[in-house]
Amino acid sequence: RKEVEQDPGPFNVPEGATVAFNCTYSNSASQSFFWYRQDCRKEPKLLMSVYSSGNEDGRFTAQLNRASQYISLLIRDSKLSDSATYLCVVNRRSSNTGKLIFGQGTTLQVKP
Amino acid sequence: EPEVTQTPSHQVTQMGQEVILRCVPISNHLYFYWYRQILGQKVEFLVSFYNNEISEKSEIFDDQFSVERPDGSNFTLKIRSTKLEDSAMYFCASSGGRLAGGTGELFFGEGSRLTVL
16 A cells, blocks of 8 residues: 555646645654645645644645545645646654655646 | 755766766755655655764665765765666755754755666
């Protein structure tokens, strides 16, 4: 079983749509959680951290359910520039080792 | 904005040759990492480096791989005898650790694409 699982998509949505991505992780000892964005053939960039209480950053909302080992990302009012691959990322430890475990990513295509 | 820089952006090499990939992490960061991404696959952890030594490495990071911080700014990944399956994008990353408030707040370089023929 993969340690971090995501639906690879692609998700094809029109501009202005709301889209949600889900992710599950298998290691219950995982300590910290993130969404990264990766554009084609570019480096991953941190989109947002994910907290148990849920957190929002503009059009983006992230949720964490530790009991179900489930992480979600909601994007409202999609823009063309949101087209990218969204990576669910987990850190096994609370220390700053930075050993991140990446999911395979979910591809989003926003169409005009 | 400070950034992680990597060279070369693309290197083509013959199987069995040695390759050195170079990285300049963000200057006040304390933790350094190499990750790789084979085309079409997920990003995979290779190694983390702190206080001039390896703090953790994955099973991918075998005896063919080594890392070094030869001076105060560069962080290098050496592959001693490249194999076809080493073809991938290699990302360097750095983090400030607690100073950046950051478990997992890694900043990645743009990557070095390695093609082994």
